[in-house]
Every structure is written in structure tokens, then in C-alpha cells.
Amino acid sequence: xxxGAIVIYLAGASLLLxxxxxxxxxxxxxxxxxxxxxxxxxxxxxVVKVLSLGYRAPDEDDETESQSARQPSSGxxxxxxxNGYIVTNAHVVMGAERVQVLLPVPPDQxxxxxxxxxxKGRMLRAEVVGLDVETDIAVxxxxxxxxxxxxxxxxxxxxxGELVLALxxxxxxxxxxxxxxxxxTARQLxxxxxxxxxxxxxxxxPGNSGGPLVDAAGRVIxxxxxxxxxxxxxxxxxFAAPSNVVRAVFEQIRQHRRVIRIDLGMETQTVTPxxxxxxxxxxxxxxxxxxxxxxxxxxxxxIEIGDMIASVNGKTMxxxxxxxxxxxxxGGDKVRLEILRGAQxxxxxVPTVEKLLDPERMAAAITSGQLAVPQLGILAVDLxxxxxxxxxTARSEKGVLVAGxxxxxxxxxxxxxxxxxxxxxxxxxxxxxDDLRAVMGKIKTGDPVxxxxxxxxxxxxxxxxxx
Numbered sequence: 001x002x003x004g005a006i007v008i009y010l011a012g013a014s015l016l017l018x019x020x021x022x023x024x025x026x027x028x029x030x031x032x033x034x035x036x037x038x039x040x041x042x043x044x045x046x047v048v049k050v051l052s053l054g055y056r057a058p059d060e061d062d063e064t065e066s067q068s069a070r071q072p073s074s075g076x077x078x079x080x081x082x083n084g085y086i087v088t089n090a091h092v093v094m095g096a097e098r099v100q101v102l103l104p105v106p107p108d109q110x111x112x113x114x115x116x117x118x119x120k121g122r123m124l125r126a127e128v129v130g131l132d133v134e135t136d137i138a139v140x141x142x143x144x145x146x147x148x149x150x151x152x153x154x155x156x157x158x159x160x161g162e163l164v165l166a167l168x169x170x171x172x173x174x175x176x177x178x179x180x181x182x183x184x185t186a187r188q189l190x191x192x193x194x195x196x197x198x199x200x201x202x203x204x205x206p207g208n209s210g211g212p213l214v215d216a217a218g219r220v221i222x223x224x225x226x227x228x229x230x231x232x233x234x235x236x237x238x239f240a241a242p243s244n245v246v247r248a249v250f251e252q253i254r255q256h257r258r259v260i261r262i263d264l265g266m267e268t269q270t271v272t273p274x275x276x277x278x279x280x281x282x283x284x285x286x287x288x289x290x291x292x293x294x295x296x297x298x299x300x301x302x303i304e305i306g307d308m309i310a311s312v313n314g315k316t317m318x319x320x321x322x323x324x325x326x327x328x329x330x331g332g333d334k335v336r337l338e339i340l341r342g343a344q345x346x347x348x349x350v351p352t353v354e355k356l357l358d359p360e361r362m363a364a365a366i367t368s369g370q371l372a373v374p375q376l377g378i379l380a381v382d383l384x385x386x387x388x389x390x391x392x393t394a395r396s397e398k399g400v401l402v403a404g405x406x407x408x409x410x411x412x413x414x415x416x417x418x419x420x421x422x423x424x425x426x427x428x429x430x431x432x433x434d435d436l437r438a439v440m441g442k443i444k445t446g447d448p449v450x451x452x453x454x455x456x457x458x459x460x461x462x463x464x465x466x467x
Contacts, residue, residue, distance in 0.1 A: 035216075039165060040177045043218050045104050046079040046150045047167045047211055049174040050088050050126070050140070052096035076168030076211030077101060077140060078220060080250060082149045086140040087250055088210030089225055090131040093138050094379060099126045101142050104175060130253035133379075133403065133418055135195055135245055136225055138210075139253040150212060152250075153219030155242035158185050158198060166202040166224055166238070168211025178203040180236075182221075187239060188321070190417075196321050197239035198222045204238030213240040222246070245325060262327050262352040264335070265296020266303060270319040281308060282340055287317045301337075301350045308340040327352075373433065375440040375466070378416055379403045382432045395454050398431040399423050415462055417455065424452040 051074045075092030079085070086101060093099050104121045124142045131138035162182045170176050180202025187199040200213060204227045213222035222240025252259045267290045276284040287309040292299050309317050312326045313336050327335075338347050373380050381387065383399045402420040416422075424430050425439045426449065443449060443466050450463045 036165070036179065039214070039216065039218055040167075043150065043165065043167060043212065043214055044175055044177070045106055045148045047175070048077040048079065048086060048104065049102040049169045049172075050075045050077045050086075050092055050210060051100045051102065052093050053098045074169060074172050074207055075209040076207065076224070078210065078212040078223060079147045079149045080152060080220070080246075081254075082147050083145050084142045084147060085129075085250070085254065086126070086142065087223060087246060088138050088140060089223065090133055090136045090138040091379070092210050093128050093140070094131065094133075096128070099128055099140065100124065101126045101140060102174065103142075103144075103147070106148070130257040130259075132249050132253065132259040135241060135249050135259075137223065137241060137246055137249040137253075139250055150214070150218070150220045152243045152247045153215060153217075153221045155185075155198065155221050155244045158182055158215070158221050158242075160185055163216055164200055164202055164221065165214050166200065166204055166208060166211065166240075167214070168204075168208035168224060170203075170205035170207040172207055176208075183237070189239075195245075196242070197225065198242055200238050200240060201236040202238060203236075204240075208238075219243075220246075248325070261355045262335075263296075263355045264298050264327070264350050264352065265293035266298035267291035268309065268320050268323055270321070271308065279306065282343075283308070285318060286310065286340075287320050287323050297351050297353060301348045303337070303339065303348065303350070304341070306341075310338040310340050310345070312337055373436055373440060375443065376416060376436075380422070380433050380436060383421065394421060395457075395459065396421075396423060399454075400430055400433055400436050415464055416451070416453070419455070421454040422451055423454065423459075426450055 051072060053072050073092070075088055077086040077088040077092075080087050101124050102121055103124065122144075124144060126140040126142050129139040129141050160182055164180060164182055166178045166180065168176060180200050182198060183201050184199035186196045188196050198213065198221065200222075202213065204224050206227075208224045209226070211224045212220040213224055215221050221243050223243075223246050224238065224240050226239050228237040228239070249259055268287050269290050271281060271284065271286045271288050273284040275281070275288070279288075281288070289298070289303060289305055289307045289309065292303060292305055309323060311317055312323060315322075315326060317323050317326070334349050334351050336347055336349050338345065379402075380400050381403050383394070383397060383401055385397070387401060400422040402416050402418055402422065422430050422436060425436065426443075428439050430436045430439060445466055447466045448463065449466050450461055452459065452461055454460075
């Protein structure tokens with residue numbers, strides 16, 4: 001079916017070109033090609049290869065490898081500040097003992113004959129300034145200045161259908177460029193997920209992680225993060241962290257070495273037309289308060305369940321994701337919320353407190369040998385007294401904490417989340433990462449999996465088929 005469609009299309013194109021009297025003016029096509037060549041030539045010097053050395057889970061097909069192995073891996077990075085600051089994905093460097101960056105050769109240092117095989121660039125040791133698991137962004141620093149930095153664009157202004165280039169080192173092949181369009185400007189991997197990605201059909205493969213997604217002007221509109229694939233290769237569904245999120249995370253990590261998120265002591269969700277109809281809300285979009293923590297900042301500000309949050313510090317809130325991203329540390333210790341309560345509209349000032357549990361604090365607790373559980377696509381750590389003290393609630397002192405998403409592994413929508421504590425799989429108790437790996441190693445594709453976990457202080461089961 002697919003082959004036939006291609007033949008018909010090409011035949012139709014040939015007939016079109018063969019029409020008598022039709023002038024085949026290819027000048028515009030040549031100009032377009034030259035524009036993309038110039039764009040790639042300008043952006044490529046700011047794209048680096050990131051190499052990390054650390055511990056990963058053993059290959060389940062390798063019977064000779066019984067424990068975690070010290071392995072190299074690679075990804076990509078984007079220079080965003082000429083003073084040596086590079087943005088990449090957190091999963092590229094998480095748990096790494098050593099991180100190096102391969103800087104490309106600047107254009108003015110290439111040979112006069114411009115050989116098709118370019119010389120290798122400079123390899124520098126990189127410091128991991130900080131990382132944020134929730135957004136999967138990390139910031140590196142190399143000991144040099146004068147690097148060609150790319151401008152972070154405004155991802156909120158990106159339109160569906162825009163032409164984009166994805167750059168990076170897919171499968172370790174540095175300095176690669178692919179082209180596509182923006183397929184969607186707001187794609188959530190799970191309902192109510194705080195992270196919303198740009199979706200693109202520009203080919204993104206393992207190793208592209210951390211490289212830039214740039215618009216036609218060469219501005220970074222996203223950082224390539226992951227792909228959705230049933231085959232393990234590119235299928236035209238790639239995701240990039242929006243540049244506005246990247247900018248906020250980068251600035252905080254550069255200043256504080258971590259991302260500071262604030263807590264208002266309430267839970268919210270996005271308003272849907274059906275919810276608005278059932279609750280008789282004044283509008284069919286926005287953010288509604290679903291829970292208020294006793295004696296928390298929101299309750300002290302007289303916020304009630306069912307209130308709609310119209311704006312935060314004057315910025316209109318269209319959905320719960322916007323509210324979440326607005327709660328990166330603001331310019332002070334208070335935020336001003338505009339509230340809709342029935343026919344009333346009023347403003348309240350809410351004091352802010354820092355969240356007790358930030359994902360990067362869990363990531364910092366990851367030690368060598370306690371990383372990926374590839375069958376579940378997660379990064380996991382044993383519960384320890386140090387980690388338990390970070391948690392506001394924990395039913396047990398023994399279990400496995402989900403610390404983030406692994407670079408490899410299947411995409412499973414709506415299952416495990418960062419912060420979940422796993423206590424059992426298929427009625428078998430799990431008290432360590434080794435236990436979890438042993439249990440998952442016996443499960444085959446298509447087998448049912450039931451995981452007992454704790455989420456937000458509550459025990460629950462989630463069930464799915466092994467991809």
C-alpha cells in the first residue's frame with residue numbers, strides 16, 4: 001500500500017513537469033537550499049558532542065554481565081553562553097563520573113581546501129553545574145571563553161508547520177543536521193504533566209539529546225529531548241523542551257546550581273469544557289483549584305476548592321502547565337493571584353515556600369551502580385535514610401524511588417512518575433534496585449505487569465502490558 005502511494009505520487013509529479021509550455025523555474029528551490037546550507041553552517045559551531053562515563057544497568061541479553069558496568073555514552077549539547085555554558089539533557093549526564101565535551105572546529109580554522117572530512121575539534125573536561133530532572137535539562141561549564149553561542153528564542157511564538165533544523169550527534173555521529181516541521185507546539189506525554197514539549201518530524205535519534213531545534217532564523221526554539229518509537233529508531237515523532245522553559249532552568253542553575261520551585265499549598269488542574277459545564281464555571285478553559293493543604297499558604301490566603309486562577313502576577317493562566325511553569329522562583333517571596341469565584345473576581349497575595357521535594361535533589365542522591373531500569377524506562381535509587389528525609393511521606397523505609405526517566409527504555413504513557421516509590425511488582429516485594437531489576441528481567445514482551453507503589457503518600461496499583 002505504501003509503495004503504491006509513492007509510485008502514484010512520483011508519477012503525478014513527472015506528468016506535472018512534462019506539461020507542454022510549463023516553465024520549470026528551479027531558482028527558488030536553489031535559493032531555499034542555499035538558505036538552509038547557510039543556516040546549518042552558522043549554527044553547527046555552537047553544537048557540541050557530550051561524552052559521559054558512568055554506570056548503567058547491565059544488558060539483560062548478556063549473561064556474562066551480572067552487575068552494573070562502567071560504560072561510556074554520548075549525547076549532544078548547545079552552547080548558550082560564550083563564557084563556556086552549555087545546555088544538554090539531564091539524562092545524558094546523570095550519574096556520570098566524568099563528562100567531556102567535544103567542541104567543533106571553528107569555521108575560520110578549517111583547511112583552505114575544505115576537506116569533506118573535517119578535523120576533530122577540542123576535547124575539554126566539563127563540570128556539571130546542575131541538572132533538573134523534571135524538565136530533563138542540565139547545564140555544563142567548560143574552562144574556555146569566546147565560544148559561539150546561540151540565541152534562545154521565544155517558544156511561545158512558535159507556530160505549527162514552521163520549518164526547523166535539528167542538530168546534534170545521533171548515534172555518536174557528530175555534526176549531523178536534519179530538517180522537518182513543528183508538528184505540534186504543545187504536546188504533553190501524560191495528562192496534567194507539567195512539562196509540555198514541542199513535537200517535530202525532524203529526524204531525532206539517540207544521541208541527538210541535548211542538541212538544538214532551531215527555526216529559520218537560527219534561534220533555538222527547543223532542546224531535542226526524546227523520541228516516540230515502536231521500533232527503536234526515528235518514526236517522525238520527536239520532542240524538544242521549549243526554549244522558554246530551557247531559559248528559565250538555565251538561568252536558575254547558573255545562579256543557584258539548581259532549580260528552585262515554589263509551593264502554594266494547593267493542587268490544580270486544567271479546566272475542560274465538560275468540567276466547566278458540570279461545575280457551572282464561568283469559562284471553559286483555565287485552571288481550577290482541586291485541593292487546598294490545611295494551614296498552607298493558599299488556605300491562609302482564603303483560597304477555596306473550586307476557585308479558578310485567572311492570572312499569576314498579571315499573566316493569564318490558560319492551563320495547569322502554565323501555572324506550574326510560573327512557579328519557578330519569582331522575583332520575591334510572594335505571588336499575586338487573580339481569583340474567579342462564581343461571579344466574584346478578586347486578587348489575593350500568597351506567600352511562597354520552597355517545595356520540600358525537588359526532583360534534582362533525588363537525582364543528586366543517585367550513586368554509581370544505581371541508575372537505569374531499562375525495561376521500565378526509569379532511573380531509580382534505593383530508599384536510604386538520606387532520601388527518606390527528603391520525602392514528606394513514605395510508608396516504608398525499604399523500596400525503590402523513581403528518580404527520573406532513563407535515556408533508553410520504552411515509552412509508556414501514564415505509568416511511573418518521578419517521585420513514585422515502588423514496593424512490589426506482580427506480588428513480589430521490591431526493596432532495592434537490584435530486586436526490581438531481577439523481577440523485571442523475568443518479564444517478557446506482552447506479559448502483564450502490576451506495580452504497587454506510593455504516590456503522594458497514597459498506595460496504589462498500576463497495570464500495563466510490557467512493551
